[in-house]
Amino acid sequence: MMTVSLKTTIRNIVLITLLVLSVVPGSATIIPAGDSALKSTPEQALQYLNSIRNLRQSKWWPNVAPDQLLNNLKTFTIKPLAFYEGKTTNFCAYSALTYIPLTYDPLGFARFMIELYKNGQANFGKNQLKPTKPVRMEAGLLRYKGSLDLNPAGQMWFLTLADHYKGYLNFFNRRFQKGDENTFWASTNFAKFNRMLRRLFNGTVKARGADLFRPKINDLPEYLEAHMQKGLVFLYLNNKKLYRKSHKQSLISTPTHYVLLTNIRRLQDGNIEFEYWDYGARTVQQLSPQFLKNIIYGVSVWTQRVSK
Known part of the structure; x- marks a missing residue:
């Protein structure tokens, strides 16, 4: 008969294996390189x-x-x-x-x-x-x-x-x-x-943007990609526009949602492949640079403070 300790060990091995397998092959690692x-x-x-x-x-x-x-x-x-x-x-x-x-x-x-x-x-x-x-x-x-x-x-x-x-x-x-x-x-x-980021977690926070005004960043995709190499990038955006069937600008635009950016890259046709964690899953969308700039109101970069 299998002992309790052996059962516990096997269960832990299975759970850790599931954790490893849950990482999608070829997907970007969210944790910054070198950290x-x-x-x-x-x-x-x-x-x-x-x-x-x-x-x-x-x-x-x-x-x-x-x-x-x-x-x-x-x-x-x-x-x-x-x-x-x-x-x-x-x-x-x-x-x-x-x-x-x-x-x-x-x-x-x-x-x-x-x-x-x-x-x-x-x-x-x-x-x-x-x-x-x-x-x-x-x-x-x-x-x-x-x-x-x-x-x-x-x-x-x-x-x-x-x-x-x-x-x-x-x-x-x-x-x-x-x-x-x-x-x-x-x-x-x-x-x-x-x-909350500053009070809850041991790290530094660099924030750009506001509740009513978008951050003034010339090349937003390049900025986001560069900061993903430094820390975790959280976005404050208008998801009502993001999930509309037609990605068109409207007169009324306010931020309503927070997501974690998991990957971003430029495509050959000039659009941006935008991947983020939202509603318990990763979502990938292809957006124009202008539309991406239009929906993002806040960028928060959290970098872990490493003890020496």
Whole structure:
């Protein structure tokens, strides 16, 4: 009969194999070249999560079952690019930046989530995150959001970030009420997004752009390609235009969405092949340089600060 330890070892090997196979052959690596200073590995995170036995139901998060929490965290570890903000929510900014902890420190993220579950609060980066009671009561109950319905750990994380970080868009709706994941309570303006990057993660942030004005960058594709070699590039864009059947300019244009740029290159016909992580998957579109410039309002480059 197979021992428990042997079963655990085999399971870990299978999970790590899935992680390796999940990388699409020939696709661009998002982590900047030469940056191998990861704080932890997926294997370490899985070993930690598998070592947790008899996790008790949290009094702070009564609608998040412990077994489901652990399963969600294991899925985050082996498939970070499958992390999804859910349909109709305003969680896109939080989803985009979550790529950082899942890639650079999956063990640290797993430990944070377990501490948050046990104690109702936990330290992350430069902040102590202590979500309010309405938020803690709601996690696990969000419905009709696609795969987020089955992801109470993701609900915990998104709701906690939205509850803690505030910008001017949240001014008139600062206290969570049922359904606020779809309202300005959960929205993120450009300055708030960059503040979260600086406060949550150990790195430097270079930001160009604003909520109402596009960044003045002469050759935007070249700028984005060059900065992908230095760090992670997040884009604040008008996705309503991006997903329109006809890519035409309109009189009304405002940014509404955050994505992580995964690849960009010029094509022989002069168009730009634009690849980004959005809604739990990589999307590739071919756009004209002018249209690309028209939809991008903010560029945030996060570079990991490497300890010497």
